[in-house]
Amino acid sequence: MIVVKAGGSAGLDMQAICADVAEFTQQDARIVLVHGGSQETNTISEKLGHPPRFVTSVSGHVSRYTDRETLEIYTMVTAGRINKSLVEHLQRLGVNAVGLSGLDGRLLEGKRKAALRIVENGKTKVLRGEHSGRIERVNAGLLLTLLQTGYTPVIAPLAISYESQTVNVDGDRAAAAISSAIKAQILIILSNVPGLLQDVRDETSLIAHIPLAQAQQHLEQYAQGRMKRKLLGAIEALQQGVGKVIIADGRVSQPLHRALAGQGTVIQ
Amino acid sequence: MIVVKAGGSAGLDMQAICADVAEFTQQDARIVLVHGGSQETNTISEKLGHPPRFVTSVSGHVSRYTDRETLEIYTMVTAGRINKSLVEHLQRLGVNAVGLSGLDGRLLEGKRKAALRIVENGKTKVLRGEHSGRIERVNAGLLLTLLQTGYTPVIAPLAISYESQTVNVDGDRAAAAISSAIKAQILIILSNVPGLLQDVRDETSLIAHIPLAQAQQHLEQYAQGRMKRKLLGAIEALQQGVGKVIIADGRVSQPLHRALAGQGTVIQ
Numbered sequence: 001m002i003v004v005k006a007g008g009s010a011g012l013d014m015q016a017i018c019a020d021v022a023e024f025t026q027q028d029a030r031i032v033l034v035h036g037g038s039q040e041t042n043t044i045s046e047k048l049g050h051p052p053r054f055v056t057s058v059s060g061h062v063s064r065y066t067d068r069e070t071l072e073i074y075t076m077v078t079a080g081r082i083n084k085s086l087v088e089h090l091q092r093l094g095v096n097a098v099g100l101s102g103l104d105g106r107l108l109e110g111k112r113k114a115a116l117r118i119v120e121n122g123k124t125k126v127l128r129g130e131h132s133g134r135i136e137r138v139n140a141g142l143l144l145t146l147l148q149t150g151y152t153p154v155i156a157p158l159a160i161s162y163e164s165q166t167v168n169v170d171g172d173r174a175a176a177a178i179s180s181a182i183k184a185q186i187l188i189i190l191s192n193v194p195g196l197l198q199d200v201r202d203e204t205s206l207i208a209h210i211p212l213a214q215a216q217q218h219l220e221q222y223a224q225g226r227m228k229r230k231l232l233g234a235i236e237a238l239q240q241g242v243g244k245v246i247i248a249d250g251r252v253s254q255p256l257h258r259a260l261a262g263q264g265t266v267i268q
Numbered sequence: 269m270i271v272v273k274a275g276g277s278a279g280l281d282m283q284a285i286c287a288d289v290a291e292f293t294q295q296d297a298r299i300v301l302v303h304g305g306s307q308e309t310n311t312i313s314e315k316l317g318h319p320p321r322f323v324t325s326v327s328g329h330v331s332r333y334t335d336r337e338t339l340e341i342y343t344m345v346t347a348g349r350i351n352k353s354l355v356e357h358l359q360r361l362g363v364n365a366v367g368l369s370g371l372d373g374r375l376l377e378g379k380r381k382a383a384l385r386i387v388e389n390g391k392t393k394v395l396r397g398e399h400s401g402r403i404e405r406v407n408a409g410l411l412l413t414l415l416q417t418g419y420t421p422v423i424a425p426l427a428i429s430y431e432s433q434t435v436n437v438d439g440d441r442a443a444a445a446i447s448s449a450i451k452a453q454i455l456i457i458l459s460n461v462p463g464l465l466q467d468v469r470d471e472t473s474l475i476a477h478i479p480l481a482q483a484q485q486h487l488e489q490y491a492q493g494r495m496k497r498k499l500l501g502a503i504e505a506l507q508q509g510v511g512k513v514i515i516a517d518g519r520v521s522q523p524l525h526r527a528l529a530g531q532g533t534v535i536q
Contacts, residue, residue, distance in 0.1 A: 044316075044344075047316055047317070048312075048316065049315070072349065075348055075349065075352050076312075076344050076345060076348035077344065077348065078348070079347070079348045079351070079352050079367075080343055080344035080345065080346070080347045080348015080351075080352075081343065081344040081348060083347070083348075084343050084347050084348075084369060084371055084426070084434065085340075085343075087369075087371045087372055088371055088432060088433070088434050091371065091374065091428060091432040092431075092432035092433075096373055096374065097373075098368070098372040098373045098410070099347075099368075099371070099372050100366070100367075100368075100372075101352055101355075101367070103352055103355045103356055103359065103367070104355055104365070104366040104367050104368075105364055105365075105366045105419055106359065106364065141417075142417075142419075145413065145417060149409075149410075149413060151373055160356070160359060163360075164356060164359040164360035165356070165360075166352065166356050
């Protein structure tokens with residue numbers, strides 16, 4: 001089983017990714033596709049007159065502030081627009097895709113974070129009404145039932161809290177949690193860069209291999225912005241039994257073929 | 269098994285409906301909930317600057333003109349916003365709901381209608397670029413797998429064409445097709461009226477019982493607007509083996525209890 005994370009940021013060639021998913025499923029590979037939604041949520045939020053707000057945490061991470069209205073837009077865009085458009089596209093390619101969010105059958109369950117500690121104008125403050133969360137449990141049974149009956153699950157990065165509230169979750173870490181839960185051999189995280197770079201301004205500075213033991217150090221030394229979460233997801237997945245994680249380029253033709261051929265950053 | 273259709277029009281008490289679904293599933297009833305989306309699609313369409321357009325067919329039916337942009341909004345609202353909000357609400361009540369659209373696993377499949385013959389300013393014309401459809405096949409296997417493993421499917425009224433295009437379908441007829449396919453004992457169609465009325469202006473003029481043989485005649489004589497489709501759905505379901513169809517009031521407390529106690533129009 002292979003878990004593929006794709007999307008969320010600009011530049012990914014979703015058509016090429018779907019074409020590869022179709023080719024591999026036709027060769028009897030079992031694939032779970034996890035997508036994103038940040039970029040389109042921003043566009044629709046602007047149109048609906050509720051522009052996105054990004055905040056900086058005390059630890060220096062920039063993240064979306066997900067108030068209730070943002071959560072509703074994020075849900076609509078991610079589980080409705082993007083998820084169903086991927087399902088339609090995959091179906092057209094002969095893949096019997098089933099789109100789910102983490103709410104469905106409590107697929108992705110975890111703790112809601114209801115407040116953020118942020119830094120604004122140099123001052124630390126607490127921002128309440130947040131609806132994001134961190135996945136702690138995965139309903140692998142539902143995914144395995146679907147995979148065993150020939151379906152290809154397509155998952156929107158939303159989870160359900162223990163109090164049954166919808167929460168926004170990070171797509172990379174959702175993919176990591178899913179790959180651990182179903183004991184996937186490989187997790188492929190497709191991005192709009194070729195992998196982890198020594199110098200973010202230089203795409204030729206790719207780090208091709210990272211042993212798991214050195215992954216945390218690489219995270220601290222080289223990863224910036226969203227790449228931090230991808231590496232964090234990779235470490236979590238490997239620690240929980242996934243065989244291999246490949247962070248690879250999602251902007252190219254045949255992105256899954258290339259990733260599996262070792263193009264990208266392979267963490268093992 | 270019971271199929272419940274609820275929503276699409278104003279006034280339904282979705283909380284009361286979900287509470288009843290929770291009570292019945294806790295008593296081991298297997299329920300499939302089919303919802304609507306018209307009303308909220310109109311609201312979001314207006315906000316996004318693409319107001320809904322309604323047209324009158326040559327046979328006098330008023331329906332939504334679903335161009336590509338409307339379809340995308342309809343998909344986002346129906347499969348994203350409404351479907352996941354129902355799943356969240358049911359999960360909070362202890363129901364292990366799984367939200368799907370007709371695209372997922374080709375759950376609802378049929379023919380796309382790409383053009384409408386309409387009457388405008390007294391003239392008949394053909395309006396192209398329509399994305400609605402009529403369900404001809406139901407993937408009962410996927411629903412039965414979910415029901416047998418303890419999930420409660422919640423279905424958004426979208427279908428997939430034979431060419432794998434998303435199409436907007438009527439929710440009442442989707443519920444009818446599903447109830448036939450899974451051989452449900454009962455189909456309950458909840459509406460914002462008490463059932464089929466002899467006089468639409470008089471809610472006390474309820475027709476309590478209709479034998480199947482007289483249903484077509486009742487449809488022609490009494491049904492107006494959306495009630496026509498409900499009766500049409502009822503007839504289709506009964507002809508394909510569903511035991512009983514109840515068109516009942518969805519604005520009241522305990523709507524499923526009341527419907528099953530015979531309050532509403534029972535067609536048999």
